[in-house]
Amino acid sequence: MPLEPKTLGAALAEPQPLTLHSSLCRREAPAFQRALGSGDDIVVACTQEKRLFTELAEQTPGAAEAGSVIRFVNIRETGGWSRDARSAMPKIAALLAAAHLPDPEPVATVGYASQGRLLIVGPLDEAERAAALVGESLDITIFSQGPGSAGGMQERRYPVIAGRIASLAGWLGAFKLGWTRDNAIDLDLCTRCNACVVACPEQAIGLDYQIDNSKCTSHRDCERACRVAGAVDFARAPESLDAAFDLVLDLGAAPLIDWHAPPQGYFHLAAGLANPEGLQTLLRLRELVGEFEKPKFFDYKQKLCAHSRNEVVGCNACIEVCSAHAISSDTARQRIVVNPNLCVGCGACSTVCPTGALGYTYPRTPDQGRKMRTLLSTYAKAGGRDATLLLHSEERGQALIGELGRAAQLGRARGVPANVMPLALMHVASVGIDLWLSAIAFGASQIAVLTTGDEAPQYVAALQQQMDMAQTLLRGLGYAGTHFHLIEANTPAALDAALAGLGATRQQLPAQAARFAVGAEKRSTLELVLDHLIDEAPALKAAPAVQALAIALPAGAPFGAITVDKDTCTLCLACVSACPASALLDNANAPQLRFIEKNCVQCGLCESTCPEDSIALVPRLLAGPERKQQVVLNEAKPWACVRCSKPFGTQKAIEAMLGRLAGHAMFQGEALERLKMCSDCRVIDLFSAQNETRITDP
Structure with a gap:
């Protein structure tokens, strides 16, 4: 090099x-x-x-x-082995500087305990072959799903169960299988003597020793042939059963758990055992006995969560993006629930979370921000220009970059360009708009995210949505060029071509690099980033007279305003109590609905809660001081109590209530008149009326 x-x-x-x-x-x-x-x-x-x-x-x-x-730190495949190697000193200096940073603080862990109870589901012949290959290190139970091509062995080495699977759920060390045993042949009693198979005139019994009821015509010859063992009994009632297992090997054509990120301890081999992947899985199963730990990848702050208020659902972004089915809704407690045992550490939930209620911990956002700032500042200090951060996964992405570097060293590829600095992540979905925009503010010209085809489709869609939003924001502020790229490549040649295309255009950046530190709170970091980008915005510098610039953003953006239909809004202020971000406020001294735009996360809880359907969301970024100021969205004249003249409620709300209840049998005469009184006078008037009734009663 x-x-x-x-x-x-x-x-x-x-x-x-x-x-x-x-x-x-x-x-x-x-x-x-x-x-x-x-x-x-x-x-x-x-x-x-x-x-x-x-x-x-x-x-x-x-x-x-x-x-x-x-x-x-790797400086060979990432910089030294490239056609641009002689120009790569600023990048190599940046990679070395980032490697000097201290390791992140340790995070909490999640524990698993496995005793080696393995459930193998699939055709009986293949399941028994798999059990023999695993060996004696595991406690094996087979759930038979037909005989397969050869049927089961005559020697019954492992417990075999069969029936209709109702459910399979859990994770390493804690799987629970529910099934219904509804076949006439009891596999616990069956000795595999084959007498029933020989006796059946319809050939309805296979070598899985279960009766195919669609073929059986009730001759009952099998039941008579099995009189000694008593395994065949057509009068036996179906029975619902369940059992616990630590590991599951699924050899069925269709997986029992059809998730992109299945639980740890569950393995599906649709192609069977006759391939390298199958053998590797069997070896891995033998190692999954004992106690294990993994990082707890997330932090959850319920007070910031915009998922639910008063059993009304608002933001559902984390639930919809999770490919591991680790996140569920608990509207009764106004929160989401994350199962740490199912969480695989992709971090996509924290990326799409508009409030920062879900935070990624491996590493934490401040650590990641410090590394980005170190890379970019060192690169600039060494004379580097047009810095690009290439975010990639620690496994397949890093291996692909290594393959590209070796190809470049052999003269078969260009290699990683001198201005492209790879940055490994646990998962590419764990970083989103807050850190991307921070990197732009620190001096990055472009952010490229490498996907290799292993990512869940919803992760790729979420990354693209975040990029579209970030790019729209930058262009609205006047920063020309394309700053964000989602690269899809699973070969060195495809990655080489994609990286070569990044330098086709120049990108406009803030004139001064930001110096703030990325914080633990997502919204606080975004505010620091936006303040810097707005202060340096070319669009505002080109038109100094413009005080504020409203940039329309795509639906789902975490910034925006709301509109209120003043004709239908009764100022009931239900929206204020529903707002989780303190964007909507009341006024203790007057009937007013106030709004602070910078606090709004566009969760939609106010829109869903409003009984009059008077609220609509407006995703946008207001680039100006007004976004931090309180504005009055609606106000009304107060209603004065007809008894004491104290103001309470609004004229519109009271009149609407009177109109709705005027025809109700419970609100006639004096009862209707009391609705025009404040709460104190209503009690006094009711008490006085009851006393008068007692005095005049003969």
């Missing part, structure tokens, strides 16, 4: 010239071992020899006592 010590040293603020090692993992290894003794944190720009460096650290005397933290 071509490396320039002067450029890298200046960008990394090294007090002395850098020493670059070309064979550090072999004859220059003592230099690494000497660094271990310093106690300083060490960054090794070599991921391919991570195992060797780790072993060297373990074997170096005094290294453990010195306490150096070792981190690894």
Whole structure:
């Protein structure tokens, strides 16, 4: 790789010239071992020899006592192996600077416990072959779904059950199967002697030892042939049963759990066992016995949640996007519920959440923002231009970039361009508009998100929706160009072509890079980003007289206003109590409905709650100081109590109520008149009327 010590040293603020090692993992290894003794944190720009460096650290005397933290970063496939390698020093400096950042704080964990109780569902012959391959390490039960091509073995090695599956739910260590046993042959009593198979004149009994009722014509020859074992009994009533398992291997043609992200511990092999994937799955099953942990990928703050108020549903974005079925609605408690055992850590829920009630923790948003700002500021300091962040997954995305780098080194591809900085994520759906726009504010020219075909369709749709929204916002503010790209590639050639196309146009950016720190609260971060983008907006600088710019956004955007039909609105203020973001406010001194646009998340709870259907959502961004100010959406004259003249309610609301109840039998005469009184006078008048009745009663 071509490396320039002067450029890298200046960008990394090294007090002395850098020493670059070309064979550090072999004859220059003592230099690494000497660094271990310093106690300083060490960054090794070599991921391919991570195992060797780790072993060297373990074997170096005094290294453990010195306490150096070792981190690894790949600058070879991401920058050094590229046709642009000689121009990639700013990017390499940025990658090294980001690698120096401290590790994120540990997160809470979710535990699983598996005793190895394995349920195999499928044709009996294939299920028994799978059970034999798994071996004796697991406690196996087979749910037979027909005999298969060969039928079951004559030697019954494993418990076999059959019937109609009603339900299968759960996760690793906690699956529950519900089924109905409704066949005349009891598999617990069956000895597989085949007497019933031979005796049946309709050949209605297969080698799964179950009766096909569509073929059976009730000769009952099988029942007589099985008189000794008593396994066949047509008078046996159907029985509903359930059982618990730790693992499930599904060999059926159609999966029992048809989710894009099935629960951990559930494996579906539609292609059967005769392929590498099947053998790998069987090996993995043998390892899933014991206690396991995974990160708890999310934080939930109910007070910020816009899902439900007063049993009225508003925002459903997280429930609709989750491919793991980990999120459900609990309107009784005005919240959503996330099952941490089902959550797979995609982070899509936090990306589409308009309020930040769901936050991603692996890593947390401030850590991710710090890394982006470090990458971009170091890149700019080293003289880099037109920075592009390439967000990719830690698994398939990272492997694809590695394949592209090797192809470039062999002269078969261009490789990762000098201005494109890869940034690995647990899942590409875990980062959305708040961090993308922050990166633009920090100086990124473009944000590219790499999808490889492994993502759920709703994740890709959500990412595209977020990109359309962010791009509309930037263009409305006058930032020319295309700043966001959703790349779909699953081969090095496709990725190479997509990355080459990113440099086709120039993008307009804020004249000054932002210096704020990304916070833990999503809306607070968005406000900081928007303030900076609005302050630097070319559209407003080109027209200084324009105080505010209203940018129409697509439906579903987390910014906007509402309109109120003043002719139908009665100022009942039900919308105020429904608003989870304090965007709608009342006035303690007058009948008024007030609104603060910057607080509105467009959840729709006010629109759904309004009994008069007077409210409509207006997705937009108001680029001006007015979006932070209270505005009056509706106001009315107060109604004065007919007894004490104290104002209460509004004229329109009281008149509407009187009109609706005037024909009701319970509200005639004095009862109707009391509706015109305040609550205190209503009680006094009712009490006085009751006393008068007692006095005049003969």
